[in-house]
Amino acid sequence: MHLSKRATLMLVLSLAAVLVGLLWHSAVYARTPLQQGSSTADLIPLYTIQGDAAASPYYQEWIDTYGVVTAVTNDGYYLQDPVGDGNPDTSDGIFVYTQRPPTVTAGECVLLQRAFVDEYYEKTELSRTKAPVESDLCAPTALQPVPISAARLATEPAQLFEEVEGMLVQIDDLNGMAQGGIKRFADGAAEIAFLPTEWVPYVAAGRVFQHDAKAVSALMYLGSELGAELPEVNRGDQIL
Secondary structure (H helix, E strand, O other): OOOOOOHHHHOEEOOHHHHOOOOOOOOOOOEOOOOOOOOHHHOOOHHHHHOOOOOOOOOOOEEEEEEEEEEEEOOEEEEEOOOOOOOOOOOOEEEEEOOOOOOOOOOOEEEEEEEEEEEEOOEEEEEOOOOOEEOOOOOOOOOOOEEOOOOOOOOOHHHHHHHHOOOEEEOOOOOEEEOOOOEEOOOOOEEEEEEEHHHHHHOHHHOOOOOOHHHHOOOEEEEOOOOOOOOOOOOOOEEO
């Protein structure tokens, strides 16, 4: 798993700074029926698309699916199955890449027809889809974040987070030491890299260098892609 800018969006963290105001009332969309010759039996659940391996069993195939929008970025959105399959080895969520600001809002149940399954930096995502339409296939209950732990030393992030890739998750008591100032990108997005407090004593001076793969694997990232305003920080500042 490569920690590129878009790869850091692998998880939809339910941190207070990220999800404040996220699940607000959805806009009203005209309902559009399934294409002629299609039925709900043709819809492939998101957890089936994800599968229990690193890559999707539907890689480079066209599929129809549906789910609840959990978060929106400037070039896509996260979609999650409203119920899930209860299998801890398969993720119930996915990122839908739209290339431009999407038309959906968090909380909507949408149907996707003819979406292309791809892998971007080892992260399964959907793209090239037709415009999403409102659906009544989702359960009325609100999605609850899945509790997970922070990254660990000497453990590949994929080993910890593959099964919750693209899902709404929650990390309690997440804090740490900033590894530098805010990193800003050309599209206006920003992120802060930090080392969780529990691992600081095991890293010399609490400072992570790129050549130290053991320490790099424990880094966590706070991003602004979901609308959070990140504070100015310096290396060594505490993230609380």
